[in-house]
Amino acid sequence: MPRLPLSPCRIAAIAALGATLACDGPGTGPAGSPAPGGGTNPPPVTQPLDTTGWIETAPGDAPLVIVAPHGGELAPAVLPDRACVGCVTGNDGNTQELAREIVEAVVRRTGRRPFLVINRLHRRKFDGNRDLPEATASYAPLEPVWRGFHDAIDSAKARALRVHPRVMLLDIHGHAHPVARLELGYLLGAADLRAADDVVGAGIAQSSIARLGTDARSGARGAELLRGPLALGTLLADAGVPAVPSRQDPAPLVGQEYFNGGYNTSRHGSRAGGPVDAIQIEHHASGLRATAADRARYADLLAAALATFMRAHYAWPAP
Numbered sequence: 001m002p003r004l005p006l007s008p009c010r011i012a013a014i015a016a017l018g019a020t021l022a023c024d025g026p027g028t029g030p031a032g033s034p035a036p037g038g039g040t041n042p043p044p045v046t047q048p049l050d051t052t053g054w055i056e057t058a059p060g061d062a063p064l065v066i067v068a069p070h071g072g073e074l075a076p077a078v079l080p081d082r083a084c085v086g087c088v089t090g091n092d093g094n095t096q097e098l099a100r101e102i103v104e105a106v107v108r109r110t111g112r113r114p115f116l117v118i119n120r121l122h123r124r125k126f127d128g129n130r131d132l133p134e135a136t137a138s139y140a141p142l143e144p145v146w147r148g149f150h151d152a153i154d155s156a157k158a159r160a161l162r163v164h165p166r167v168m169l170l171d172i173h174g175h176a177h178p179v180a181r182l183e184l185g186y187l188l189g190a191a192d193l194r195a196a197d198d199v200v201g202a203g204i205a206q207s208s209i210a211r212l213g214t215d216a217r218s219g220a221r222g223a224e225l226l227r228g229p230l231a232l233g234t235l236l237a238d239a240g241v242p243a244v245p246s247r248q249d250p251a252p253l254v255g256q257e258y259f260n261g262g263y264n265t266s267r268h269g270s271r272a273g274g275p276v277d278a279i280q281i282e283h284h285a286s287g288l289r290a291t292a293a294d295r296a297r298y299a300d301l302l303a304a305a306l307a308t309f310m311r312a313h314y315a316w317p318a319p
């Protein structure tokens with residue numbers, strides 16, 4: 001793992017513990033006493049939970065925030081495994097490393113450093129892309145960690161907005177779907193994307209780049225922002241990395257799997273207002289994140305595409 005030139009600042013929130021609370025899903029956390037509802041309570045905790053290093057942030061000076069919610073490797077025994085109904089506990093492999101590489105590639109490309117926020121906890125302990133109950137499997141002592149993670153993203157966004165009035169946030173993920181292509185998530189479903197351009201264009205107001213739909217400096221509007229010549233997917237596909245949606249691949253076909261965004265794109269993008277747009281990028285493994293060489297090569301391609309995209313639509317970096 002490459003070392004960052006800037007020392008990351010680690011958020012050290014101390015969660016005071018007292019009550020014992022159980023995950024409300026089936027199964028159990030660590031061994032404990034039977035609960036009235038048939039589950040099992042975590043063991044009593046008698047000392048504060050030291051969360052130092054579970055959330056990592058690194059400051060930047062670019063209007064760009066990189067978030068890695070599913071690439072953590074820490075699995076402290078003090079935390080119960082998430083066992084709630086439907087909870088996904090598998091990591092997106094190498095996405096923490098990929099996020100770090102993307103930051104360095106943007107520095108090489110633009111001379112400016114994106115802000116970085118990483119969840120260092122393994123997904124079987126904590127999910128950085130879910131609402132509070134699912135993220136923590138209702139294990140109350142993790143609530144300050146969840147708040148700390150999203151506060152860190154809010155802080156990065158606020159500081160990025162001091163650099164430039166418009167900001168992009170990228171939420172970095174990995175998928176294992178059969179089609180090896182990037183899946184760019186804007187909170188628009190596959191069926192929404194299969195619609196005609198005028199219908200898709202009307203949907204931009206409900207997307208995670210809603211603000212861009214009103215003020216792109218390029219003059220692009222509507223579906224053009226998703227699959228026009230200067231859409232991020234199109235620029236990446238032009239560089240040899242297939243992506244959906246893009247001009248080359250406008251929408252997932254019926255029956256094809258596709259991730260269209262999640263909690264972070266919804267909470268931290270511009271659907272609910274504000275000047276920060278968000279895009280979820282789901283990466284296939286081969287050629288992009290499987291090896292260090294893959295990550296370095298791909299990160300450079302992404303940085304180049306991002307610079308073109310942001311220059312066109314956000315007037316950053318300056319021509």
Ligand SMILES: [Zn+2]
Nearest residue numbers: 070092173174
């Ligand atoms: Zn993910």
